[in-house]
Amino acid sequence: MTAALPPQALAWDRAEFERQLRAKGAGYHIHHRFNLRMNGGQCTPDEIRCWVANRFYYQICIPRKDAAIIANMPDREHRRKWVDRILDHDGFGDYEGSSAGGIEAWTRLGEAVGLSRDALWSLDLVVPGVRFACDAYVNFARQAPWQEAVCSSLTEMFAPQIHKDRLATWPTHYPWIEADGLQYFRSRIPLATRDVEHGLQVTLDHFTTRPAQQRALDILQFKLDVLWSMLDAIEKACCHD
Numbered sequence: 001m002t003a004a005l006p007p008q009a010l011a012w013d014r015a016e017f018e019r020q021l022r023a024k025g026a027g028y029h030i031h032h033r034f035n036l037r038m039n040g041g042q043c044t045p046d047e048i049r050c051w052v053a054n055r056f057y058y059q060i061c062i063p064r065k066d067a068a069i070i071a072n073m074p075d076r077e078h079r080r081k082w083v084d085r086i087l088d089h090d091g092f093g094d095y096e097g098s099s100a101g102g103i104e105a106w107t108r109l110g111e112a113v114g115l116s117r118d119a120l121w122s123l124d125l126v127v128p129g130v131r132f133a134c135d136a137y138v139n140f141a142r143q144a145p146w147q148e149a150v151c152s153s154l155t156e157m158f159a160p161q162i163h164k165d166r167l168a169t170w171p172t173h174y175p176w177i178e179a180d181g182l183q184y185f186r187s188r189i190p191l192a193t194r195d196v197e198h199g200l201q202v203t204l205d206h207f208t209t210r211p212a213q214q215r216a217l218d219i220l221q222f223k224l225d226v227l228w229s230m231l232d233a234i235e236k237a238c239c240h241d
């Protein structure tokens with residue numbers, strides 16, 4: 001719980017509010033013990049497979065989450081921008097090439113680490129804590145005002161670094177993973193940057209009083225908790241030493 005604000009607390013200006021949002025990166029799952037272990041090369045092939053299979057559930061929830069946000073957006077201009085996020089993950093056209101989408105790229109990652117398409121898509125390896133966390137994110141997007149749901153996507157401010165870390169460390173630590181399986185991480189770097197530009201604009205425009213800005217920080221914390229508890233559940237299920 002956040003301490004109550006004095007009623008006279010002044011709103012932060014845009015630059016300070018953005019700084020406060022970005023400071024939440026200190027709680028990003030990039031600092032989670034499992035992520036440090038994974039990018040430090042200490043995971044076994046089974047642990048990597050377990051992470052990929054569980055994270056797949058997050059991947060398939062993202063476009064459902066984004067569709068829920070669109071359903072709550074009254075404004076055509078915002079819907080036009082937001083719909084790209086669904087296409088980024090679901091893809092369009094045939095299932096080949098860059099238009100195949102993120103879910104297909106994650107399926108490719110699964111194959112590169114030794115998980116068949118059927119094994120991944122069956123969701124048999126997804127543990128309850130991961131389901132709960134991802135479902136909480138989708139449900140939040142369904143129920144919250146759309147600007148709050150947009151704000152919750154802002155953990156993407158911190159995602160390019162985690163993708164870059166994987167691209168920099170996995171080929172050395174895990175040479176057994178076929179290199180083209182890492183394309184998902186490469187593809188997300190420019191897309192996350194574009195997403196954040198729009199998400200930040202909505203957030204800075206909407207949360208303009210100090211209590212509202214505090215609410216935005218709390219929403220971002222909720223989303224950080226979603227990602228953190230996914231890794232808690234994954235660590236518990238996947239690591240056996």
Ligand SMILES: O=C(O)c1cc(C(=O)O)c2c(n1)C(=O)C(=O)c1cc(C(=O)O)[nH]c1-2
Nearest residue numbers: 062152153154155156158159162163188227
């Ligand atoms: O690999 C990661 O650590 C990570 C984290 C996040 C995030 O911060 O929510 C996203 C992604 N990846 C990602 O690939 C992605 O497409 C994405 C969309 C969103 C969102 O909230 O809309 N987050 C993330």
